[in-house]
Amino acid sequence: DAGVTQSPTHLIKTRGQQVTLRCSPKSGHDTVSWYQQALGQGPQFIFQYYEEEERQRGNFPDRFSGHQFPNYSSELNVNALLLGDSALYLCASSLASGGPGAISYEQYFGPGTRLTVT
Amino acid sequence: AQSVTQPDIHITVSEGASLELRCNYSYGATPYLFWYVQSPGQGLQLLLKYFSGDTLVQGIKGFEAEFKRSQSSFNLRKPSVHWSDAAEYFCALFSGGYNKLIFGAGTRLAVHP
Numbered sequence: 311d312a313g314v315t316q317s318p319t320h321l322i323k324t325r326g327q328q329v330t331l332r333c334s335p336k337s338g339h340d341t342v343s344w345y346q347q348a349l350g351q352g353p354q355f356i357f358q359y360y361e362e363e364e365r366q367r368g369n370f371p372d373r374f375s376g377h378q379f380p381n382y383s384s385e386l387n388v389n390a391l392l393l394g395d396s397a398l399y400l401c402a403s404s405l406a407s408g409g410p411g412a413i414s415y416e417q418y419f420g421p422g423t424r425l426t427v428t
Numbered sequence: 429a430q431s432v433t434q435p436d437i438h439i440t441v442s443e444g445a446s447l448e449l450r451c452n453y454s455y456g457a458t459p460y461l462f463w464y465v466q467s468p469g470q471g472l473q474l475l476l477k478y479f480s481g482d483t484l485v486q487g488i489k490g491f492e493a494e495f496k497r498s499q500s501s502f503n504l505r506k507p508s509v510h511w512s513d514a515a516e517y518f519c520a521l522f523s524g525g526y527n528k529l530i531f532g533a534g535t536r537l538a539v540h541p
Contacts, residue, residue, distance in 0.1 A: 314471075316471075343528065343529075345529075350533075350534075351533055351534070352432075352518050352520075352531030352532055352533050352534050353472070353518070353529070353531050354531075355526070355528040355529065355530075358527055358528065365527065366526050366527045366528060368526075368528065400471055400472065402472075402529075415460055415477075415479070415522055416474070416477065417529060418474065419464070419471040419472040419473070419474075420471050421470055421471040422470075422471045424469075
């Protein structure tokens with residue numbers, strides 16, 4: 311049973327550039343959440359996707375956007391990169407049993423993508 | 429406000445010694461609480477979770493945690509630490525209103541031989 315996978319593992323970008331990170335959820339899961347973990351800090355919630363729509367969003371600017379595909383995989387896009395965007399980006403998948411209003415308690419995390427902005 | 433506090437940034441223990449990592453939370457309703465472990469350069473692995481019922485929950489790798497509503501705490505314990513337990517540990521609270529996890533800042537555990 312494949313767990314959550316993310317690509318790429320590492321990425322180096324220059325300020326002002328754009329980046330796309332990818333996530334495939336655990337088999338059977340339909341909800342994907344993205345978190346940003348800056349060095350020495352706990353993960354911070356960016357947003358969550360369910361049924362190809364953004365369901366919840368944390369306190370992140372519009373430069374951060376996402377997408378979910380019919381196969382439940384997801385992308386995180388960050389435009390106009392800043393030095394402060396350097397972080398480990400974690401994808402978590404869960405199962406929202408019970409429909410759109412359901413709660414997705416148990417979240418399984420991928421290994422993350424380390425983004426460095428120079 | 430919903431929040432998680434891990435008072436200890438860094439803890440060092442000797443191999444074979446017991447361990448307790450502290451976690452305090454602030455939440456207006458019954459909390460759903462988690463402990464995750466993160467090895468260097470890795471993602472987060474779920475150690476254990478508390479949803480309801482028995483306040484002492486067992487997890488993987490010999491870890492357990494006790495939920496104490498009166499103290500708003502969910503401390504993680506292990507009776508005998510192994511060198512392989514050296515990692516960063518995160519306590520997290522599930523925010524039902526936002527369908528997201530709220531993490532503490534983490535506690536880095538070092539294990540001396």
